Amino acid sequence: MKKFEVTYKRRLNDNMVWLKIYAPLVARKARPGQFIILRTDEFGERIPLTMAGHNEEDGTIDLIYAAVGRTTMLMDQLEVGDCLADVVGPLGKPTNMEGLKRVCVVGGGTGNALAYPLATGMHAHGVETVMIEGFKTKDLVILEDEFREGVDELYVMTDDGSYGEKGFTTAKLEELIQAGEKFDEVIAVGPPMMMKFTCQIAEKYGIHSVASLTAYMIDGTGMCGGCRCNIGGEDKFVCVDGPEFDGALVDWDELIQRSAYYSEQEAEDRAHVCRLTGGVRYHD
DSSP states (O other), X not given: OOTTBXXXXXXXXXSEEEEEEEOHHHHHHOXXXXXXXXXXSTTSOOEEEEEEEEETTTTEEEEEEEOOSHHHHHHXXXXXXXXXXXXXXXXXXXXXXXTOXXXXXXXXXXXXXXXXXXXXXXXXXXXXXXXXXXXSSGGGOOOHHHHHHHSSEEEEEETTSSSSEESOHHHHHHXXXXXXXXXXXXXXXXXHHHHHHHHHHHHHTTOEEEEEOGGGOSSSSSSSOTTEEEETTEEEEHHHHOSEEEGGGBOHHHHHHHHTTTHHHHHHTOOEEOGGGTTOEEOO
16 A cells, blocks of 8 residues: 555545545554644645544544645545655644543534544543534534444534524533533534634633634644734644643634634635646636
8 A cells, every 4th residue: 555545535525525544654643633734746735634533553544624725625636546745743732631531522514523533532532522513504514423423422503403403502512511411621623703602601610621723723833823822821833832722711802813814815715626637726
């Protein structure tokens, strides 16, 4: 088997894909919460992606991503047998599980792909794990079967009520707490506004919260400064100091404001990428 070869590909919905990549040295040392940096080809940009899982026996790592930018759209053209140019890792600090007995993981939208390794990793470590995954509508629901198999309890929420329970993940979290559920920790993964309110609810009831800020990384080494965030009044870099932080210490307002800085440029980059043109992109 070739290094960094795609061994498995599965489409989860219209724009989310699950790949398994042969990277035995990475798989041997990977832990939940860590990420890798990859390039699709020798001319490609370097992007960080959280590993959705790893298998030491067959030497593979799992990547779940949304095909929304240039590189992920190029990745979307890969098929089983194709290879990535580079995979570097594991990077970042692993998820802390010590001393935890029962946790609630709250995932929103594409953030559920990042929540998957955290929740199932907690469960595998012997931590009783409750998972709340939320989506706008039924068509966007992913990983339901995998979560049901990999955690103790699962609640699926949709904004429009087209599947599971109608409502926001934050409302479900507060409902569980008010019903008497006890958690040592609440972990939030998803859009910044959802994470903000999730962590505020946890703080309201005296529960420690953790926010996964992986989505804010760019080069993954701390050199570009793009993932700088304010944690407890101090500047931190998500890629080297995180990617997980105490949710009560995150300056959410600043983070939310910064996350919208390049929204127009990001929208422009969501162009068609054609495998037959050697990765050259063009607008539809």
